[in-house]
Amino acid sequence: MNGKAAPRTAGDGSTRTRLERGRTALGPALELVHTGRAPTRAVLTTQLRVTRATAGAVAAELEALGLIRVDARPTAPAGSHGRPSHRLSLDPDGPVTLAAQVHADGYRAALVGLGGRIVATSPGCEIVEPDPAHVLGAVVDAGIGLLRATGRRCVGAGLAVPSAVAEPEGTALNPLHLAWPAGSPVREIFTDRVREAGLDVPAFTGNDINLMALAEHRHGAGRGAGHLLCVATGHRGVGGALVLDGRLHTGSSGLALEVGHLTVNPEGRPCFCGSRGCLDVETDPLAFLAEAGRAPGPEDSLLKQANDLIAEEPDSPGVRAAVEALTDRLGLGLAGLVNILNPDRIILGGLHRTLFEADPERLRAVVADRSLWGRSGSVPILAAALDHNSLVGAGELAWQPTLDDPLSTLAGH
Structure with missing residues (x-):
């Protein structure tokens, strides 16, 4: 399902040298752009506390990975007398995560891009059967359909469930409003269904309100x-x-x-x-x-x-x-x-x-x-x-490895 070509690597030797100095800044830089806190390269430089050259190399590498876009023509805000800076934005054609949500009245799949943007959603299903394996298989299949229709590259999968999820087992302890057995191994089932669907990506599971909070903190009222x-x-x-x-x-x-x-x-x-x-x-x-x-x-x-x-x-x-x-x-x-x-x-x-x-x-x-x-x-x-904030949060959960280390996650794939 990884429909995009393998990403490029950033330019010449001097750029590479600067990037090596600031490689640990790649993840923090991506998170700053992802959450809207670094709209320009100048702000990125300040937030990361690095030199302009290093910030430029970091931004170029993130662009080469297909995650962000760097405006080629720097502009200054209206009324500003400062030095113009290159604007940074998320690549609208970049990778996505497969997000799934199950609740008492149905389930739905979506593709979530950086910035918490829902790229596509499947029609919601209104019947949640008592077999979690069947339901999670169906919602993954719906997500696979979205990936095929959009041709997007998928970097992870996340599931939101209406239950406390015990760690580290990933079991749904109290799906009270679903007819699922208490202690259902939802993370294991979800991971297996993702693998069986042909997606070689990490899969995660969390409580729906936890994931709502994560989404609202990064992209909404929080x-x-x-x-x-x-x-x-x-x-x-x-x-x-x-x-x-x-x-x-x-x-x-x-x-x-x-x-x-x-x-x-x-x-x-x-x-x-x-x-x-x-x-x-x-x-x-x-x-x-x-x-x-x-x-x-x-x-x-x-x-x-x-x-x-x-x-x-x-x-x-x-x-x-x-x-x-x-x-x-x-x-x-x-x-x-x-x-x-x-x-x-x-x-x-x-x-x-x-x-x-x-x-x-x-x-x-x-x-x-x-x-x-x-x-x-x-x-x-x-x-x-946010609308569908638990779905967005499930996508955030799946984005986390890329936010932590985008080069290791994406380079060469």
Whole structure:
């Protein structure tokens, strides 16, 4: 599936000498361009703390690898009197990663380029069978179809699943809203399906909310945050993630931030964990429909039904009461997390984003009132900015080896 020709290597001997001096800067340089923090060669020089010549050699090598483009004509920003600099951009025809996501209401494959750009997506499938091997085989096949249709070179594969993923085994410990056995070896199955499809690339698996957080931190509403907390409810259940200094905090074995089992309504609904009133069952789409007095229908996903109800009937007494009740419960949960984690930004996804956008001041007030530092610290709460952010995050996971060492990953292949 690697449809592109083998990359070139950068120019003459002097360029090569400069590149050897700065070879360890290739990965950091690519990440700076990938995340939009180095739009010009001058900024790249400053961020890497290298000479202009070394930055030029690094940029030339990344261009030769088919990852970025260097504008041949340097330009100065409007109103600037400084020296013009070559603009850097991501190669729109460059390699991609195969990203896959499975959730309670279906699965989908996509191709994700640098910059978090979704290049192509497959039609979503709405039936998740109880055999994970069958589902993961089908979603990989869908990704292979996208690669064939686009002719893109693939450098890795990533999978997002709605479950805690234990490390280092790569097992889905609690796919509660899928009919999969607890402890399914999803990473092993996914890797095998990728290999069987003829892709000789590394394959990775992660929790969907962790991958949402990674994508939002690099390309969305979380850019620039040092301690980023993400909380989201998609099709069923609630998940959380924490990004510290640019890296996911997954704990000692990949199981950190299981925020869905914070109690926010002690007399509330029974939870799958054995407790009652957990965030997981008190603030997800099914809880919203129940609170609004609406029976879930068979035609659309629970998330779409809940979002559509809020958009189409915002003044209905039942809908308004449900928005207020779930917002208050979500605020209690977030306040507890603020007290424990002291984040500098909170991002909400899925139905939580919709609830926040419906009444942002109510949620902020609950968090401020119930958190130790809420009134003085005022932690910013933002809506997630990216569509399909867990898919983008799965792509990010697969891009990481190339971001770490692009020359070793791509040269000669």
